[in-house]
Amino acid sequence: MRDTIDIGIDLGTTNSAIALAEGDTVTVIKNNESQETTPSAVWMPRAGEVRVGAKARTRVESDPENTASEFKLEMGLADVTRKFARAAVQLTPPQLSAEVLKTLRNDATRFLNDVPTAAVITVPAAFALNQNKATVEAATLAGFVPGSPLLQEPTAAAFAYGLQDTSDRAYWMVFDFGGGTFDAAVVNKRDGELRVLHHAGDPYLGGKLIDWALVERVLAPAAAAEFGLSDLRRDNPQHARNLARLKAAAEEAKIALSGIQSTSVLVELDTPGGDSETFDFTLTRDALDRVAEPYYVRAINLCREAMRENGLSPDAIDKLLLVGGVTLSLGLRERLADPADGIGIELETRLDPSTVVARGAALFASTIRHPAPLAAAPAAGEFAVELSYEPAVTTTTTTTVAGRLRAGRDLDWTGYSVVLANPEGRPPFRTANIALNRVGAFATEVDVDERRTSRFTIELIDPAGAPQKLVPNTLSITHRAETFGGARLAHSLGIQLADRTFSPLLRKGAGVPTTAHGKFRTSYTLLRRDDEAMIRIPVVQGERARANRNRPVGLLTIKPVDLRMDLPVGTEVEVTFEVDASNLVTVVADVPLIGAQFEAEIDLGSVRTPSADVLTQQLAEAEDRYDVLQRSADLPDVDERLRRLEAEGTLPTVREQVRASAMDAGAAATAEDRLRDFQAELDDIDDLAALPRRTRELLDLLAEVAELVQQAGAVRDEQELTALREAAQQAIDDRDLKAIDAATERTEIFMARLYRRQPGWYEAVYWEVVRSPGMLPPTAEADRLVAEGRDALNRRDQRSLEHVVQQMLRLLPRDEREIMIGLTE
Template sequence: MSSGTIDVGIDLGTTNSAVAVLRGVHTEVIKNNDGDETTPSAVWIDRRNRLYVGRAARDRSERDPDNTCIEFKLRMGTAGQDKRFPASGRTLTPEQLSAEVLASLRADVAARLEQEVRAAVITVPAAFGLGPCEATQRAAELAGLTFTRLLQEPAAAAHAYGFQATEENAMWLVYDFGGGTFDAAVIRLRDGEFSVVGHCGDNYLGGKLIDWRIVEELLIPEAVRQVPELAGLARGNPRWLGAVAALKQAAETAKIRLSRAPTADILVELADDTGRRFEFDHELSRADVEALAEPLVARSINLCRTALEEFGVGPADIEKTIMVGGQTAMPFLRERLADPARGLGIPLDFGHDPMTVVARGAAVFAGAQPLPADWSAPAPRAGAFSLRAEYPRVSPDLDPVVVGRVTGTEGAPTEGLAVELVNEESDPPWRSGRVPVSERGDFTSVLRAEPGRRNVFRVHVTDASGTRWPVTPDHLGYTVGAVETEPMLTHAIGVALADNQVRGLVERGARLPVRRTTPLRTTVTVDRGHGGGLIRIPVLEGERPRADRNRTIGSIEVGADRVSRAVPAGSEVRLTVEIDASRLVKVSAFVPLLDEVFETTVSLLSEPVVDTRELEMDAGAERARLAQLAERGRDVDSPVADLLLQRVVDEDLDGELDRAVDAARQDPSESGRANSRLLDLRLALDAVEDELAWPELVRQAEAVVTEVRDLIAAHGSESDKADLPLYERDIQRAIESRDADLLRQRTDRLREHAMRVLDRSGVLQPLVFDNLAAHQSSMRYPERAARLIAEGRRARDTGEEERLRSINIELQSLLPEAPPSILGGDSTVL
C-alpha cells in the first residue's frame, strides 16, 4: 500500500468476521457485498462445486447442513477436524475454511481500495495456543496474504481505545465475550504506550454455548412436547440435522432480540430427512436465557478476577472495562458485571461498537507495521536514489528519530549529498534542514510531528550544488499515537520430563520476541548404527508444575537417522526456542557430544480427537472425585476449600463437562471443548484437594526436614551440611506461599539430597533393603522373594553395596505398589 505500512486489520471471528483499514488517525470498517460491516464465518459448497462465504452460507446451514460449515475457528490447529462436503465431494481443513473467509474479506478491501491486498494484521484470541496461531498463519497464506502479523484480540481492542487517548497513565480491563472464546486482559497505559500486563481466558467460552443451551434445554424439549412426531429430535441425529440447525439459528436470532425486549417469538419449520415439515412456535423469555447464561457469565467474571489478582491489582485500580464481543449486548451480563458485589463494579465503556472494535484496533496496529522492503515503491530509475529508513511508524513521541540510508543508481552523484525532510502540511511548515549523508549514504534526523493526524514528510535529496535528485520512496509517514510495542506471551512454554514434571523454557508474561536456551538430558540411547532410539521432547503450554495438567502442543524429535554416531542416554542436549511477536515458534537442539545443531520444527497441533468412551470414563472419575472432596470438605474446617468448591458449583463445571462430553459424542469436533472442560474441572479439584491436604503436607515436610537434619549430621560432609539450610529455606518459602505443588517438589528435592548423602556414605542400600524386607508378605512370587531376601541379608552383612542395590531393585519389582519411603511421605526412592 502507498503508505508503506500494512494498514489492514482483520478480526477473524468464530461466528462473524470484520475488516478495517486505517486512514490517518481514523479507522474505517469495510462493508461486504451485502452492505454489512460483519461477515458470518460460514462456508457453503453447492452440488456444482460453487463455494459461498458469509450470509449466503450461514442462511444455508438450516436447509443444507451437510454442505455448510460454521464455527470452525475453534478447530484451528487441531488434528482430525476436516469437513467433508458430500454434494461436491470436497474436503476442507479448518485452515482452508478460514482461508476462504479471509479471502472474502481481502476481496472486499481490494474492491474498496481498488488495489490488491497482500498484507494484513489478523487477530487471534489471547487464550489461543501456539498451534492455533500457527494454523491462522497458514490460513492467511492460503488466502493470498503473503505478509501477516498476528495480534491478540484484547490488545487490538485496546489499540482502538488507546490510539488517540488523552490519558497518559491509566489501567483498563478488556472484557471480550465473543461467539466462541472469552478473554480478560489487563491493559496498562503509561507515558503514551500501552501493554497487556495480565491475561486469563477460555477458548471454549462463548455465545455459541448459550445458543446450544437454549436449543437443547428449552427448544428441543418444547418442540417434542408440541409435536410428538419430532421424537428423537436431538443434536447429532442424522435424521434431524436440518431441524437442529434451524433451531440453532432461531435461538441465536432470538437471543439478540432479547437484548432489547423481555420476550422473543420463535416460529420455524422443522423438517426431517424425508422432507416432512412441522411448524414450531415458542415464546422465549429473557429470564429463561439469563438462567442458562448465568454459570457462563460467572465463569467470565471469575476469569477477570484471576487476571487482576495475578497482576496484583483489584477492581478499584481499573479505570474502565472495555466491552468487546456480541454477548456484551445482554442487559443481564452488563448488570452483573457492573455489580460491585457479584461482578467487578468497574465502569463499563462502549465507546466503540463491540462487534467491530477488534477489527478497528487491528487496523490501528497495522498502521504501525512497515511492509517488507520494496513492496510499496517501484525500483528507482537510472540517475536516482533509493531510500531505506528505520523509524517508528506510530509512537507517542512528538520528535521521533529516523535513521536512513540513500543508495544511488548508475548516473547518480556520490559526493556532497544531503537529505532534507519537509512537512508542508504542518502549521507552520516544518523543514529538517540539509542533513549531510556519509560516504556510505547514512544519515540521522529528528522529525517534528503534530498529534491528531498522519504526518507526511517529503524527502529531498540534493547534491553539492543544491540540485534535487529523484528518490524512491519520496516520503515518510508518521503518526503520534499509543501502540503496544512488546506483546506478551500469555502461556508459559516448557517440556515434559520423565517424572511428570515440567522444565520451563519461556515464562508466562515474557515479552515477545523472545529467545531462551535450556540444558536437558536424554533418557534413551540414540544409535545410528542400530537404527534405534529417538530423542523426543514433548512441548507443553501452561503454568502447572505437573506435566499432565498442561496442554501438549507438539514435540521435538531427533531420530537415529539424523545422528552421525551413538548418543548415550544421559547426554546433554541444549534446547533453544525462539518465539516471534506473532507467537510463531522455531526450535533448535544442540548436542555437544556431536558438536552439531539440529534445526527441528515443532509440530504445533493441539491434542488429537479423543475417543468419547475415554472422555466419559475420565469425566466419571472426576465426578466421583468431586463427590469425595465435597464429603471431605464437610469434615474439615477449611473456608478456602469451601470457597473453591462453591466456585465449582457457581460455574457449573461438572454440568459443563457433561454437556461437552455429550456434544463430543454427537459431534467429534466438540472433543476439544470436552478436553478443555475436563482439564478445568481437574484443576479446580486439584486446588480443593491441595487445600484440604495442606495441613498434612506441611506436617510431612517439617518431619522430613527434621529427619534429614539428623541424617546429614550423622553421615554428611561439611559441604552437605552447608547446603542443608538452602533446602530448608526453600521449603519454608513454599509453606509461606501456600503452594501445594511447590511444597511437594521442594520436599522431594530435600529427600533426594538426603538419599545422595546416604548413598555416598554406604548407608542407603541397607536402609532400603530393611524397608523392603519388612513387606515380604505383600510380595508376588513368595519363593523368589524369600531367596532374594536371604541373598540380600548376606550382601548387607558382607558390605557388597552394588549387589545389594541390584537385589533392592528386584525386590521392589515384586511389590504390587511402592512401600512407604524411608524418609516419610508416599514415594520410595531407590
C-alpha cells in the same frame, strides 16, 4: 504502495470485520450488504462457487450439508475438515477462514481501489501455538504476504479505546466475550504507552455455548414434547437440520433479548410424519439469563483471577472495556456492574463491541511498516532507496530517517545528496541537502506533526545539481498519543519431561519477542545408521505441574541425521525457543558433545481431535472423582472450590459437549479442554482435602525427630531441626501442599541420617533387605554382597558392614531405596 500496513482484521467465530487506519481516523469497511460485520460462514452451492457472509449464514439451517460456520473453534486441529456435498470437496478450518479473509480483502479492495497485500489479524489471547499458526496459514491462503502479523484481541480492543481516552494514566480491564472465545486482560496506560499486564481466558468459552445451551436445555425439549420428536439431540444425525434451525433461532433470540424482555422463537421443524410444523416458543430474558448464568460466572471468575494474579483489586481498575457480541446482553451488563456478584468496575460502552477489535487492529497496523517487496534492480535511469525508520512515534515529534541508495550499477555516491520534505506539515518541513557517503548511505532528523500523519517526499540530487528519479520517493510517519508496550505470553510454554511433569521454558506474562534456553538429556542412544532415530518431546502450554493437565500444542522433534557420531544415552541437548511478536515459535537445538547446532522442528500439526469414545471415558472418570470429593468434602476450602465448579456449570457443559463430540469437532475440542481443566481443578481440590492429614503427618514426623535429637543429637542437629520447623510452619501457614511435602521430605532425610548413627542400624537394614523376597536383583553381585555382609556380622566388623549395606542399597529400585533410608545422599 503504503508505508504502513494500516489494515486490521477481526477474524471472529461468528462475525468478522475489517478496518482501515489513515492518520488519526479509523474506518470500518462495509461489505456488499453495507454492513460493518460479515458472518464467518461459507456456503458452496455447487463446485467452483463459494459464498461467504450473510448469504452463507442463512443457509446454515436450510442447507447444512453444504455450509460451514463457527470453524474458528477448530483452528489448529490437524485432522478436521468440513465436507461440502454438492461441490464434492473438503476444506480445513484454515482454508475456510481464508475464504472469509478473501471476502474481507475484496471489500477493502473495493473501498481503496487498490489490493491490500498485508493485514494485522487478531487472535484470542487464549489461543495456543497451533491455533496461531493455523491463522497465519489462513492469511497466506487468502493472498496476504506470508507472515502477516498477529495481534491479541484484548490488546487490539485496548488500542481502540485508548484513542478515545485522554487520560495520561489508567488501568483498564478488557472483557472480551465473543462468539467462541473469552479473554480477560488487565491493561495499563501510562504516559501514552499501553501495556498488557496480565491475561486470563478460555479459548472455548463463547456465545456459541450459550446458544447451544438454549437449544439443549430449553428449545429442543419443548419442541420434542410438542411434536413427538424422539432423541432430538446434537449427536443424532437424523435431526441435524432441525438442530441447525433451532441453533440459528436461539442466536437470533439471544440478540433480540438485548433490547426487549421477551421474544417469539418461530422455527419450521421437520416432524416424524415427513411434514413441517411451526414451533412457536416465547423466550424471556430471565430464561436466557438463567441458561447463560454459568458462562457469565466463569467469565467473571477469570477476570477476578487476572486481577488477583496482578495484585489489583476492582477499585484499582478505572474502566471495564466491553468487547464481543455477548457483552450486548443487558443481563450480563447488570451482572458485571454488581460489586458482589460481578466485578463492580465502571463499564465502558462508547464503542461498538462488535467492531472495536478490528478498529484497534487497524490502529496497530498503522504502526507497522508494510513488508517491502523483493528488491529488484532499478530500471535504467532510476535509482532505489532502502529506508530505515519508525513508522509511528509517541514520545517525541523528532525522529531519525536513514537510508541507502542503490543503482543498477556500481556507483561512487560522493557528491550526491537527498532532501526530505513535508510541504503539508504544520509548519512545512524541509531539510537541507544531505550528502551521501561513498556507499550511498545517509541519516537525518525530521520533524513530525503532533497527532497527525506526516508525509515526506525524498528528492535525489546528482553532483551537477540535477534531480534524479527515485523509487520509492515517499514515506509516512504518524505521531500517536498511545503506543503499544509489547505483547505478552498468555500461557507458560515448555515441554513434557519423561516423568510427565511440565518443564516451562517461558513463563506466562513474559514479554515477546523473547528467547529462552533449556538443557535436557536424551533418554536413549541415537544411532546415525538408524534413519528413524529422533528425539520427540511434547510441547505444552499452561500453568500446571502435571504436563497432561496443560494444553498440548505440538511436538518438538530433533532429527540427528546430520550428526558426526552416535549420541549415547544421557547426552546433553540445549534447546532454544524463540518467540516472535505474533507468539509464533522457532527452535534451535545444540549438542555440545559434538559441537553441532541444527534446526529443531515444532510439529504444530500433531494436535488432533479426540474421539468421542475417549472423551466419554474421561468424563466418566472425572464424574467419579467429583462424586467422591463431594461425599468426603468437610473443609471450607474444598466446599468453596466445589461450589465454584457447580456455579460455572462445568459438568453440564462438559456432558453436552461430549455428547455432541461425535458430530462436531468444535464440541470435541471444547470437551477436551474443559475436561482437562476440570481434572486439574479436582487435583487442586484433592490437595486441599489432603492438607489436614499431610499437616498432621509432618508435625508428627517433626516430633519424632525432636526426640532423636534430644537423645543423641549434636548442636548442629538442633540448628537443623530449628530450620526444618521454621520451613514447616511457613508451609503450613501458607496452606501450600507442595511446600508441606517438601518439608516432609527434608525431615525424612534428616531423620534417616539420625537413625544411621544409632547402634545396630546397618545390621537392621541388612537383615531387612536380605529377608525381603525379590528386593535384591538375582545377580552375582547381590549374592556376593549378602555373603560379605554375613561375614562382617560374624566378625563384628562394623565398618565393613556399613560398606556392604551402602552397596546393597544402590542395587535396590529407587522407591525401595527411599523406603529403606528416606533418600540416599
